[in-house]
Amino acid sequence: MSTEPPTPARPLKRRRYAILAIALAVLAAGVAAILFWSRDTTVEPPPRVNDPVEVPQQASLIAVPIETDVSALSQALERAIPRTLWAIDQHFDKCVAAKRVRLFKKDVKVTPDIGCNVIGTVSRAAIRLRGEGEDIIVDIPIRANISARNVGGVLKGETATGAAMAHARIRLTLREDWTPAATVRLAYDWTKPPGIDFLGQRITFTEKADEKLQPIVRDLERTLPREIAKLDVRAKVGDAWRQSFTSLQLNAENPPVWMRVTPQRLSYGGYSLSGGKLRLKLAMEAGTETFVGPRPQDPKPTPLPALARESKGTQLRFFLPVIADYAQLEPVVLKVLVKRSRRPFDLPGIGPVTARFDK
Template identity: 60%
Template sequence: MLSKDIEQGSFMRISMLAALLLPGLLASCDRKTEVEPPPRATDRAPSPTQTSLIAVPIGASTASLKQALERAVPKTLWTIDRRERECVKTQRVKLFGKKVKVTPPIACTIVGRVTRGPLRLRSEGNEFVVDVPLHAKISARDVGGVLKGETATGAAMAHARVRIDLTPDWRTRGKARITYGWTKAPGIDFLGRRITFTDQADEKLKPVVASVEREVTREIAKIDIRKQAADIWRQAFTSLELNRENPPVWMRVMPQRILYGGYRLDGRRINLNLGVEAITETFVSTRPADPSPTPLPRLVRETPKPHLDVRVPVIADYAQLQPVVDRALAKRSKRPFVLPELGPMMVKFGKSTIYGAPGGRIAVGVDIEAKLKARTGAPTRGRIWMTALPANRPGSAQVHFTDLVINGDTDGVGGDLLIMLGRSEGFAPLIADALTQNFTHDLTELQDKIRRAVDQRREGAFVIRTRVDRFETGAIKAYGNGLYLPVRMVGGANIDYRPQ
């Protein structure tokens, strides 16, 4: 029984081999297997959008504030020339338990003035401090008809502490408070007593202090932040080049809000902590049209936390993948394919055809001329089609293919032979490996280009600095216009306003 089964199996194999080796003898019953190529996908890879927050510090000089104060605060703050009935009060001594008047009060004439020195502007924490040095020169004349004239000098330092704020409609406002203290009180010594004139000086300084506070508040309101902010807002509606060519990649910026997180002082400049919250949209194409600017919005009081979060569409064009596949097939054609039961087969490959198929699949068609070494006569010609789903591990740019489907289109009964070739262990993995190597190389090269392109650049009145901390890779998908691998670019960006 076993011998009979072996003989029957051998007969079947010989019959199959004969059918494959003798297509010419069977021309009269030749069948042609027509296989339609997979349909082409017409969808396009999306232009991804994401929200980013770009730091946009605006600086304003305080030089005009100092100049205005220099003009507003007079050099001579006040003068005095008046008769005092008691420059020296009545002197009393204690005698027999009672205080007895020894000398009457001594009158005098006080003449003098208080002047200021150059103003000094400095920062202290989040306050501006205007230092106003004061110099007093006061004389007491005709003191009791005895002292003809005695001059007293004194010094004080006034400090105007200023806080600045922005209103939601971009107006600048501030509040100044002025304090001062005598570092050397003006006075003279007479009859063993110290006669000081701080009370008279303080009385004269009070209205001066109030005047300086009003002037500081008025000058702060003149600092024009709105104009700079409006310029930045309008010019931020733009497109920035991420990669010049192979492929060209552009990022379109569409601002939504401006956030304000206070200010800091740097020498004689006030730097506002601003951030533009924008939608960033990326394209693999020529430069997209700039979005239309909107009016400057109201200020949002919220500390900005700058971050650059951009989805970069990395697309491998099918036309760029084709020569890689062709080179791999040409190299492989130098060695025979070994088919089970049939033996070695020499294969010549024509140019491949690669495109996107519906359902997120990739279609690869290859013209083939195949001939078994044991066969005589003309080779079998036809086309093998393979469709597959591209896939990658999370965070990886290594692409592999799953759910492979092989079909063929030949010129005769040898069609089954080509299908067997396409389903052999060495054919489909060969194409998959070629695609994988090409895509990884393109991604690495593009990331390097983007890092160089966005490092620092000037766009009109702005210097844009971008820092790329990392790239994150998403899930690959096939579209009609190419293999699409979404890459997230994470980092930071800031824009300095520097008119030339």
């Protein structure tokens, strides 16, 4: 009589546990899926802050050279100084001094003093202006044409020519109210003194010409400062000052950008003359602000400040706080971000991340 061994119960229990574990896993996955798809995916934007931005006050330094044409000064000098500086038609008893010899310890005259008639003119050519450092040089070419007639009743006529160059050296200063003042030093020298040779002697007319030129020199010393004042430097500086209260366009669109300039003071660092232009070296201290968006309102001009003497005429220094309109920046920034999002962002510790940017 044979008997079969009993079926083990342990494998059956294991299968039941495995089925129960699988069921729980499926249930957990289902619950997780339901929670995932039913979550609230709306993201609220961060709160908008409208607090005023505190910007430290700091001035920018801008070089603002101003040029003025000095052709009016040249024309004024041409009108003030006659072409013919002086003319002479006069008899002199002693054109040639008597010759003497020493005999027996005495000077004995062997020829008499010889007289003559002096006829001639001293004229000038066109006036030229040039710069030399901070000096304005006025060059006045002078030409003498003088004749000695009836010299001792022997020489009927002999013409002497001479040339000189007069130089007026002008130094400008600006007062605190921006009106110019000028000091003038005028001198001349004969590059070719006028004279003739007669009977082995040289007859020169330099002293006679000098005597006539001295009043011209003195008159120029009075005339030049008045003509300098007619340049009206204050009006030109005042116009430039008022026009500086403005907004300058830095970028036309995408986005529009403006720089608003609010002048505060002007400093003066001297001048130079070149090419017929008097160039004032000015530096303007101003408040500067950059606006992204529509053109800001121009600041209200203030009166021209007193002149400050400082050598800042060629320096540049900018302090530019930026005030941006978000509505102008948003489309520009969004366009850049959307273009960049075509490639994943590689975030440290996370890896490649694909982002989407919406308005």
